[in-house]
Amino acid sequence: MTDTTTRTAQAKPVGRRALLKLTGAGAAALTAGSLFNISNAEARTMETQTMTTEWDKTFPKSPNVDHQKIRFKNRYGITLAGDLYLPKNHADKRLAALAVGGPFGAVKEQSSGLYAQTMAERGFAALAFDASYTGESGGEPRNIASPDINTEDFSAAVDFLGLHPSVDRERIGIIGICGWGGMALNAAAVDKRVKAVVASTMYDMTRVMSKGYNDSVTLEQRTQMLEQLSRQRWADAADGKSAYQSRYNELKGDEAQFLVDYHDYYMTPRGYHARAVNSGNAWTRTTPLSFMNMPLLTYIKEISPRPVLLIHGEKAHSRYFSETAFAAAGEPKELMIIPGASHVDLYDRTDVIPLDKLHSFFEQHLR
Template identity: 80%
Template structure:
């Protein structure tokens, strides 16, 4: 496959002029402000894990489609954590269908972007599953709002487990869509999980890269060492208290922020995309969440996705565009990089006129091919 509409790198504002954010970037040494990672704060409001309770209330950031059937479901991952998900099915479908597991962005919930992708792809004939990652949203796990490159990669494979056991799904025709930071998780999952036949990474972030190296790989070894010294000391504090400290939410604008931070705010902190369970909608990760991401690069084996196809989709004007471009370069054929003219990072979260659903549909219909009669 070949690149489409590719032009030179264009990065949104890389400087952060707000004093609080300058301090945040200095402390983390990794430029993770845009991922809702901040400085030490008081105890988090959701420090206790709620039980899994799945209701019928439609609390999505998008309207419900009358072309699909929807239900709340749950399943366990390999670590015994119960994941909450939304299952979408095309109405009046017959036989065994191709299926897609979908998650992201990093710090979001299934009621936001991943649910929109899932419902839209169900309208186009796929069984889809949008799920909350471990420790977040309605999914189980304590402490709340912590992330792990290993466990979150496993979450995708657990979603594949669930889909493949459904009687109306052809387990030989399962694909994955990962959005933003979950684009990187999707690529990592497919590299190891050979059951998945095709993968799409939309507006992809490599979370391990940005946390360990900062934006555009600008963090030095000295800065990273200082960050790890601080996080290591924070472990003593957490151990003594018996509960983790949480980072300060940052998504309320004070003026002078870089444009990509404004874009995040305009999605997560306005009616457009706000959801009370989302980490990025005014909540926060645990302070020590960056530890495992700094130490565990998730795209090491990206070339081993081959011979299964991978499609990267990114906005021309996204500050994060270089993540997809370098991942594309490291991936093996068959691969494709689609650059959306004029689009920024968050346009691919929810802008229906920007997200190339026709391309997604054609990609999965081509590569999730039935090997036996339905």
Template identity: 70%
Template structure:
């Protein structure tokens, strides 16, 4: 790809208003997570509210989540952008695999870490989930009562997408066929003692007949705008059997139990995923808020600073992390 696309590369410049420090810690399963800790330079001496941030699905901390973390640190929060288990610089073998349980735990492990920092008020910790990690963030907030507020952008419920397809279009017959195929793939993986990569992923070149959302993904992950060699979507593929654990474990089963803590869901007006945020909003209990960004696509909320409603995010967390 591009000459500056090495492991130390960030897709955004470091702000003069913050410091960034590489840190690591373990989750409840003993996996070592790699993260970047962002601190406001002019933070004073009082402990601050903190935010743990991850996503999108298949991305790394040097991409969107790091940009969110840096921007929120500029606004006075201690922030942590982390690579989920089995991805990026975080530990776990095999590589490029996801789990609705372990990746939910990854958010709670980030809360563990933040709560031990001397500059953090552990009673004022929130989380932000982007894209596929938004569903994991909502699940984490439901089970982990230390999380005092949760916000999502371009939310994907990966369990629903993998179990039912986009817009719940997958039939029972199609689901059964897919599970038959994935079950047989386990034999192939066992015989080779290694998991096969998924046969599908972002193409190296666009052919011109792709859906617009695939074009949008490609324009982020496969160009200098968002490419990172550690990102699965930029430079690899998920394992072929990754969908198995998502297909019968609905992430949002207990979304109502986030209450009375607040939920903020943000989606683009033109996002193919908009319906997922709208449905999550309907399922959640008060206090909750749904913000639709006029004219925005799903991927616009990854890195377009003039589109991402950081003022709204700042107001939300300032109000609810008092």
């Protein structure tokens, strides 16, 4: 049973110490001195990463789906890597298609791949892809993000799907998970080829990086962080390479529960993947810069009249992101609250993810 009404949620405040711990869902705002007290992480520097031929997903391969590893380029010339899932025995039928991205700092072998394969089992062509500069996709320096480039990554996936012989290009939707929920909404607003959009357990990465959790960062703290990030550019330019943040999701004790939840997904056999930024790797120190003054949801109303479905856990620390997006979006829209679910539950718990709802939503709106 799900609650599809929207209510104002007063999220439990996150302490300053927890706020400063960077998580796999995104960097909270950093206060003075923190950027220069973190270590470098190793970074791969190949423009185009080698694509493995092995099944190295965090979920089992479905016998009801055909799988193919593919490459395509975005508008900036970066080569992206993806996994294309097609239902078996679809013959010459043109299929409705879905592009699936996220979470922020994850790879296609994790949550997005699970969503994509599951939707292919239900009759859709589905493409899970690695964001620019991450996973098996190209771009350097490694492990850097941008709200603009990552929004473009979604549109590039739509480019690929619209040219595929098994896809009906007039029936393409997108799914964004966690931090890629905000990217998906931004992509749908600007890319009119997208006919329907779902954001699951959504983060607005521009909001959390510029304002911190629950918008708790003061102007003074924001100014301090921008001062540090600006000066880090000089350090990187002098070194001729990017410096990296501390490794993600390594617990030291006394973390907030949502940080423990991230660790339990990204750092255990449940969801660990060596290529994921969140699985003990790191973003560049200057990654937050491009998120600081580019609000992703500025034009969310322009998705209308195409439908928006927001899915979030009742107990998720991030629930307020979906509630804000729901309030701002135009019609038709729906906010689906999953009783008892946490943020990370919607990454991979197929008994919690409302798969029937995803199916019916896209079946209705990609006709």
